[in-house]
Amino acid sequence: MSTNDEGIVVTIDAKRLIAITILAVITISTLYSYIIALFAFIAPFPGTYLFDVPEADTYDTSNVVKHTFSKGSTVRVKATVEKATDYFNTAPPTYTYTSISGSSSYRVFIQINDPSNQPYKSCYTTTGSLAPGGSEGYTADFGIGSGAAAGTYRVFVLVWSDKLPYGRSHTPTIEEFMFIVS
Numbered sequence: 001m002s003t004n005d006e007g008i009v010v011t012i013d014a015k016r017l018i019a020i021t022i023l024a025v026i027t028i029s030t031l032y033s034y035i036i037a038l039f040a041f042i043a044p045f046p047g048t049y050l051f052d053v054p055e056a057d058t059y060d061t062s063n064v065v066k067h068t069f070s071k072g073s074t075v076r077v078k079a080t081v082e083k084a085t086d087y088f089n090t091a092p093p094t095y096t097y098t099s100i101s102g103s104s105s106y107r108v109f110i111q112i113n114d115p116s117n118q119p120y121k122s123c124y125t126t127t128g129s130l131a132p133g134g135s136e137g138y139t140a141d142f143g144i145g146s147g148a149a150a151g152t153y154r155v156f157v158l159v160w161s162d163k164l165p166y167g168r169s170h171t172p173t174i175e176e177f178m179f180i181v182s
Contacts, residue, residue, distance in 0.1 A: 050083065050084055050104055050106075050161040050173075051081055051082065051083055051084065051104075051106050051130075051159045051161050051173050052081075052082045052083075052084065052173060053079055053080065053081060053082075053157050053159060053173055053174075053175035054080055054082050054135075055078075055079065055080040056077070056078065056079035056080070056155075056157050056175045056177060057077075057078060057177065058075050058076065058077055058078075058155065058177070058179045059075075059076040059077075059078055060073070060074070060075075060076065061074050061076060061141070063076070063078075066179075067178075067179045067180060068179065068180045068181075068182055069144055069179060069180070069181055069182070070144075070181070070182055071144055071145065071146050071147075071148050071150075071181060071182075072143075072144065072145070072146050073143075073144055074141050074142065074143050074144070075112070075141070075142045075143075075144060075179060076139060076140070076141050076142075077110055077112075077139070077140050077141075077142065077155055077157070078137060078138070078139050079108065079110070079137070079138050079157040079175065080135050080136070080137045080138075081106065081108060081128070081130070081135060081136050081137075081138065081159055082130075082133075082134070082135040083103075083104060083106075083130040083131065083132055083133065083134050083135070084132065085132040085133050086132075101132065102131070102132075103129045103130055103131045103134075104129065104130065104161055105127050105128065105129045105161070106127065106128055106129070106130070106159050106160060106161040107124065107125065107127045107128075107159070107160045107161075108124070108125040108128070108138050108157065108158070108159055109122065109123075109124050109125075109156075109157075109158045109159075109160070109172075110122060110123050110125075110138075110140050110155065110156070110157050110158075111155070111156045111158070112142055112153055112154070112155050112156075113153065113154045113155075113156070114148070114149055114151070114153060115149050115150070115151030115152055115153065115181075116149070117154065120148070120153065121142045123140050123142075125138050125140070144181055148181055149181070150181050150182055151180070151181060152178050152179075152180055153178060153179055153180070153181060154176060154177075154178050155176065155177050155178065155179065156174060156175070156176050157174070157175040157176075158172040158173065158174050159172055159173040160172045161173075
C-alpha cells in the first residue's frame with residue numbers, strides 16, 4: 001500500500017454544465033407532465049353521468065325484439081339516449097343535487113364483441129344535442145357474416161358527452177346486453 005493515494009478528479013467545464021442542466025430540466029418536466037396526465041384521467045364520482053341509456057335491445061329487420069340470430073342475418077341494435085335533469089354535486093361546500101340547464105352535445109358509439117370478447121363490429125353515430133329531460137333513439141344494423149363464430153355476442157352502447165360544471169370530466173355512459181348467434 002502506498003501512502004500517496006489519489007482520488008478521481010472530475011472536471012466539468014461550462015459547456016458540459018449547461019448540457020447537464022438542460023437534460024435535468026427536460027427530464028424533470030417530462031416526469032412532471034407524465035404524472036399530471038395520469039391524474040387527469042381519474043374517473044368521476046359515480047352518478048355524474050349527463051346522459052343515460054334507459055332502453056336498448058336487439059331486433060330483427062322487421063323491428064321485432066329478437067335475441068337469437070343465425071349466420072348471414074342482420075342484427076338491428078336500437079338504443080334510446082336520455083339527458084339528465086340534475087346530478088349530485090360533490091364539490092365542497094355544496095353536496096347537493098344541481099340542476100342542468102341548456103342543451104348538451106353527445107356522441108353514441110355501438111360496439112359488438114364476439115364470443116371470445118374481441119371487437120366484431122362497431123359504429124359511431126353523428127353527434128347529437130339534447131335539452132334536459134330530452135331523449136332520442138338510435139338504430140344501427142350489423143350484418144352477421146357466414147363465417148361468424150357461434151355463441152354469445154356482447155353489445156355495448158356508449159354515450160360520450162360534455163363536461164359537467166365545476167370541470168368534472170365524464171366517463172362514458174355504458175349499457176351492455178347480449179344476443180346469441182347459432
